[in-house]
Amino acid sequence: MKTPLILFIALMLATQLHAQDSDREFTLSAFADVYYAYDFNNPLNNSRQYVTQAARHNEFNLNWGYLLAEYSAKRVRSSFGLQTGTYVQYNYAAEPNELTKMIYQANAGIKIKEGIWVDAGIITPHTGYEGVASIDNEIYTRALGTEYTPYYLTGVKLSAALNDKLDVTAVVVNGWQIIAETNNAKSVGVNLQYRPTEELTLSYGNLIGNEQPGFVGSRKVRNYHNAWIKYTFNPKFHAVGSFDYGVQELLGSAESGHFVMAMLIAEYKVSEKLAIGGRVENMRDDDEILVNTSGGGFNLSTYSMTGTLNVADNAKLRVEAKYGSDANAIFLSQDATTHDDFFLLVGSLAMRFTK
Template sequence: MVYKVLMTAALCFLTLSVHAQAVDSSYAETPVNSKISIEGAVDVYYGYDFSEPLARERLYTTQAYRHNEFNLNWGYIRARYATDRVRATLALQTGTYVRANYAAEPDELTRLKAQANAGVKLGEGIWLDMGILPSHIGYESTFSGDNEIYTRALMAENSPYYETGAQLTTKVSEKLTMKFLVLNGWQNIAETNDAKSLGFGVTYNPNGKTELSYNSYYGNEAPDGGEAKRRYFHNVYASYAVSESLSLAGSVDYGRQELWGSDEKGSWWAAMIIGRYQLSKRIALASRVEHYNDSNQIIVLTDTSNGFQTSSASLNFDYVPAPNFLVRFEARGYDSKDDVFVGEGGYSGRNALLVTSLSFKF
């Protein structure tokens, strides 16, 4: 009887050991259909801001942040891992864009992380990703070379470039994609309060020429211990390829929140239109006009009577001397209701920027 018990126990032990080894080895093995890729980019620039900002740091922007200085706007290197069931991304970054946009992050090492996320496939067309993610909001993205114009619109500079949390992506069809998010907050890695924020996005591509997108955000933006300041934000954009040479895009933002230091609610809004024309295989022109209105100073603090009510127009020239290499020139003008541009010459409601850049992506 004892012998049978010992034999049974031994067989169970061996079975569990073999199973554990199989599980452990399957975890450690690289799947046959896995794919690892390395990519990166470098964007260097020289910009001249005619307001001659103090300490060479340009106001109301993160891109072309330094005045009268050759510098690195954004450099990053990104590693991706993907199979048909899991995926992961790790991207490290540096540059003046990082210095400006991540200034609120308390840890300097945290600012080096452009992306750090992992995801698992839950079903056909359904993925769950967690970590530091690109923002689901807005038409323009972080890397200058991926946009029609070198600098970002004011609406892009004052909405998230990145988010931290969990994102459920559902590809409803070949034309329709939806995103549901739970986030730490409005563009932050380190949490600032006990509340979590919610995000939603839907993108519709009815054909190869048109893209329509709606994106929203809701969250409490007050720091720990403060009275709740609930932010409601909506973004809509559309793009359309008129022809092989001409493309158009437009975007509108609207946000609402309890005012800082008050229980009353205030709002802000922004709108822009972009057009791009491909003159030849190597040369293109683009233009953008926009207006940003934050009279309640919810997003942009100016300490002026009318807040930040600013229009801007840009003209951009692109030249592609070689694959993945881009030379850009941009002239940009600003006109604000109040004297919000501060520099060596004092205060002014108008400003201008000239910037040129070289960027390479691999």
């Protein structure tokens, strides 16, 4: 447990020695997102099912906290971050090494030419609209399309800003949100982000690879695609639409199954301090490729409303009400009863500090 802290301190001290050089920059940042969530289903063991964000019921807790050191120079850059919180507890549960669960980012990059970088290590994903940090999103909780697609990847990423309107990214990674390799295959993906006007952003990304664990045996290729569009109508109002589609060969079958996720987000800024956001979404995974409900299939729709108070430039106070319903009774309560819907109230204070 001491090793990541030692590495973090070493990086901080080493890069600080060069902080005065005009071509070199060292940044230290910290983030904390504390929350209280109440799920009216009173979930079993106070653990909310099918989510990694705000995952604990009736409990004050840290959703996500990190310390991140970043170094950049004319031709190289690197970052190393440590993390903790209930998000880490739930999202990294499949990682076999307790040490790696603590690592938020660990990568190094080289600039090939102006606007073109190659980074390797534990990296941020190239697909999806929402990010892992709640402070950067319109809605406090994450969409299902975010929860069930990668929050992190491990491998090599090529990113190129071709001009002021078009960015291209390509990755070769170990697999679908994993640090430790689980088979002999690698996954590949690309992302294109196009900004034809200041108001409009279009994005398309994919990730294709064998997601069958084991170094011997059959391959089960997952072919995943994501597209989103954001339009800013005026300085106070914008909307985002996102669509995810994936196909994967099924276990014990020559056939393939698929999953579909769609969402719509809108945010209105009432004032400089106050904003109101809403999100509707649906995720359907009848073949349980991404979601395990013990055989009933997954067909969940949710409806969220978030109020955001910008208490400072680097801090947000959020309150969210969220309702969800599924075609099956997949939510388990403390008294062993099951429900086909849920209602959640959650409050959060998130703050980011950068030096």
